[in-house]
Every structure is written in C-alpha cells, then in structure tokens.
C-alpha cells in the first residue's frame with residue numbers, strides 16, 4: 305500500500321486520517337484484483353470530531369442568506385461537472401455499473417446541486433390571516449442543525465447529493481457516512497465542496513463500518529436529523545434509535561416493484577421497460593422491476609420476447625463499451641442473489657434463463673450473475689415477496705385488472721409500480737388503487753426525476769418524501785410567527 309492510495313476523512317475543513325490508524329480496501333467488483341484504494345476505517349472518536357465541527361459551524365452557516373448558500377452549491381456543481389469523467393470512472397470501479405450509467409448518474413448529481421442552489425432563492429413560508437386584524441401571522445422555516453447522512457452503494461453520487469444538497473441549502477451542516485464500498489467516490493464528491501470553499505465544519509465525511517459510524521450517527525445527541533437510504537433492517541434500527549432520543553429521521557428502504565403488462569400493451573415497449581427497469585445496474589435499485597404481472601392472453605408472446613432479449617445481454621466489466629450489465633456490487637450481494645435464485649428453484653418456480661455465475665474466464669474474478677428470468681411464480685413464493693436487489697425477474701400471469709393490482713399490491717413494500725396499457729379506464733384504476741409512492745404509466749419502474757417528490761408507501765419508507773421541493777419538509781422545521789406592534 306502506498307500513501308497516495310489512501311483516502312482520508314474530511315473533518316472541520318481538513319483531510320485527516322482516522323485516529324484508529326486503520327484503513328479498509330475498496331475493491332473493484334468487476335475484477336477483485338483491482339484495488340481502487342484504501343479508505344479510513346474510523347471509529348466513534350473520529351465521528352465525535354466531525355459532529356463537534358458540524359456543531360460549531362452551524363450557527364454561522366444558518367445565518368447566511370439562502371442565495372449565499374446557493375452560490376456555494378453552484379460552485380460545487382461546476383466543479384463536479386469538470387470532474388465528471390474521473391468521478392464516474394471511480395464510481396464504476398468501486399461499484400461495478402457501466403461507465404455510461406456512472407456518467408449519467410454524475411450528471412444527475414450536477415443537476416441536483418443546481419436545482420437546490422436555486423432553492424436558496426425560493427419562498428420558505430406563507431402569510432396566514434390572523435383573527436387579530438392588527439397582527440400579522442406568517443410561517444418561516446429554520447434548519448434542524450446538524451444532519452447525519454447515511455448512504456448506500458447503489459447510487460454513490462445521486463443519493464448523497466439528493467440528501468446533502470437540500471440539507472445544506474436549508475441551512476444545516478452535514479456529517480456523511482457513505483457505504484464503505486463507495487467511499488472513494490464520496491471522498492471525491494466532498495473534495496468538490498472543499499474546492500468550492502465551504503466554511504470548515506459545514507460538511508464532514510467519516511468513512512467506516514456501518515454499525516460503528518452509522519449507528520453512532522443514529523445515537524449521537526448533537527445530530528438533530530438523520531437521512532438514510534438502505535436496507536429495511538438497518539433503516540428500522542436507525543428509526544428506533546432516532547425516535548428514542550427525539551431526533552427527526554427519514555428512511556428510504558426496499559422495494560418489490562411490479563410491472564403490469566395489460567392485454568393491450570405495446571409488448572415491445574413493455575419488454576424494453578422490463579429489461580431496463582429490472583436489470584440495469586444489475587437490478588440494484590430500490591425502484592428496480594422485480595415482478596412482471598402479465599395478462600394471460602399475451603403471456604406467452606411476452607415471455608418469449610423477454611427471454612430472447614435477456615439472453616442477448618452482454619455481461620462484463622463496466623469499462624468495456626460493449627458491456628450491457630456489470631457485476632453485483634460486492635460478494636455478499638452476489639451470494640444473496642444466488643441464494644434467492646436457489647430458493648426460487650426449491651419453491652417450484654421454473655428457470656427460463658440465467659440462474660448462475662458465468663463460466664467465462666475473464667469474468668471469474670468478478671461478482672457476476674447471469675440475468676435471470678423465472679416463470680411459474682406464485683405470489684406466496686420468497687422470490688415474489690422479498691427484495692432480491694439483483695438481476696432476477698419473476699413472471700406472474702393474471703386474467704383481469706383487479707387481479708393484477710391485487711397481485712401487484714400483495715407485498716410489504718410500496719415504492720414504485722408501472723403499467724403498460726392504452727386503456728384510460730385501466731390507467732385511472734391503476735393510479736387510484738396501486739399502493740406505491742411512484743406510479744408510472746407506459747414507462748419503467750426505475751428512474752426518478754430530481755424535481756419531483758420520491759418515497760414509498762408501506763414498508764418502503766418512513767412515509768416521508770425526498771427530492772424536489774418535498775425535501776424542505778424534512779430538512780427544516782416550521783416556525784409560526786405572530787407579530788404585533
């Protein structure tokens with residue numbers, strides 16, 4: 305290991321090694337012989353320094369005008385745009401998705417920053433008529449204080465950005481703990497904030513183990529808000545820890561998203577959406593299509609078209625322009641996906657394609673799994689109920705729309721859902737009856753727009769919404785002002 309390969313924590317405006325003296329390697333899931341670099345394996349003492357710095361910085365940061373905070377975010381956006389190629393490549397090496405996807409996501413990070421930079425100039429309250437005609441009553445908003453940001457590895461730029469940018473524009477200071485797998489990408493993002501000249505302590509990065517640093521954020525008495533994306537298990541622990549000490553929390557967790565293909569659907573477009581929504585990023589999106597509910601009259605035609613095209617998808621390293629799908633992001637994720645595939649077979653589903661790891665010599669050193677399609681799936685099977693977070697699609701037939709919507713709703717999650725149909729009555733029924741935070745018609749289940757609210761129903765979220773103007777609800781508190789001479 306050379307010193308150049310070690311990425312540091314960023315605390316109080318300075319890059320610093322962890323007090324533990326320990327580092328963890330970040331490896332390329334497409335080729336585990338490729339070590340991307342080393343990141344700090346921090347502990348509670350490092351977190352303490354970061355929280356103290358954020359706490360000291362919060363008074364001056366909240367006193368700046370929204371426009372002044374916005375100016376900083378515009379500068380960060382320009383720097384991220386200038387470094388797009390390097391950051392996208394780092395993301396690809398740490399996480400495995402294709403370079404095109406990584407570039408698209410980094411560009412999305414730039415757009416998120418610009419959107420929230422503009423928010424600094426928009427209204428933050430309402431005038432409400434008082435019953436006292438000599439008084440004025442209005443609302444304003446104040447920041448929470450220090451916000452803890454805990455992020456996963458599947459969107460290493462977009463998710464940190466859609467949490468940090470609104471936190472900052474509304475006047476909070478930030479301590480971020482990214483997933484260990486993508487901590488180098490996070491360090492490169494934070495370097496953009498440093499170069500933009502954010503005052504020391506306004507943004508702090510501490511890398512390390514989830515339970516130690518993430519758990520430490522959840523429990524820390526000086527962190528007033530926690531925003532998390534990741535698994536349901538960890539999300540619930542964070543929610544409980546935050547609730548027990550009265551902190552605000554926001555959780556975005558799993559999905560088990562259905563795509564309904566009606567009898568009048570454009571089947572070619574529906575197949576394209578199933579493949580793109582289900583298998584891009586190797587199925588590692590909380591919005592990924594996981595169950596495809598297809599009308600019996602078009603089931604066989606749809607299945608044939610789908611399987612023919614899935615078999616053509618080229619697996620490989622994301623740095624190869626001919627690669628369509630990269631590996632799973634880490635070994636544990638690959639093993640989880642394989643265990644779900646085995647469970648599907650054990651419970652009686654029929655494997656139509658995929659179902660294992662590729663035998664090709666050049667793919668042996670990565671965490672690859674063939675894109676997999678099952679049919680003969682019933683709603684009670686594990687693969688129809690649990691989030692797999694991998695390239696696995698389950699086909700389920702239906703006979704009428706009410707049955708399709710019941711099947712689609714028959715899971716504990718409610719993040720996103722799609723239907724392919726031309727029938728307006730069916731579309732209206734789907735919009736009304738589908739229990740999901742995001743419903744999409746004639747479009748894939750994945751792909752959210754940064755200017756619109758995003759979040760799930762049921763077990764998919766803490767019922768809050770992120771992104772767009774909805775973000776203000778989490779990152780601020782309303783203050784009602786009654787003013788009389």
Ligand SMILES: NC(=O)C1=CN([C@@H]2O[C@H](COP(=O)(O)OP(=O)(O)OC[C@H]3O[C@@H](n4cnc5c(N)ncnc54)[C@H](O)[C@@H]3O)[C@@H](O)[C@H]2O)C=CC1
Pocket residue numbers: 454455456457458481482483484512513514515516517518519520522533534535536538539541542556557558559589590637640691692693
């Ligand atoms: N909703 C989504 O976008 C995501 C969902 N997942 C789901 O979670 C499964 C497991 O993936 P993981 O990476 O293990 O997710 P995870 O929930 O363990 O990790 C998400 C973040 O939480 C942190 N963390 C882990 N344990 C913690 C704890 N005890 N307290 C506080 N923070 C903690 C991690 O370090 C990471 O920064 C996936 O198979 C998938 O089903 C994973 C990543 C993203």
Ligand SMILES: O=C(O)CCC(=O)C(=O)O
Pocket residue numbers: 458459463533588589590591749750751752
């Ligand atoms: O579909 C998207 O663009 C966002 C997905 C997402 O938020 C996630 O997987 O955590």
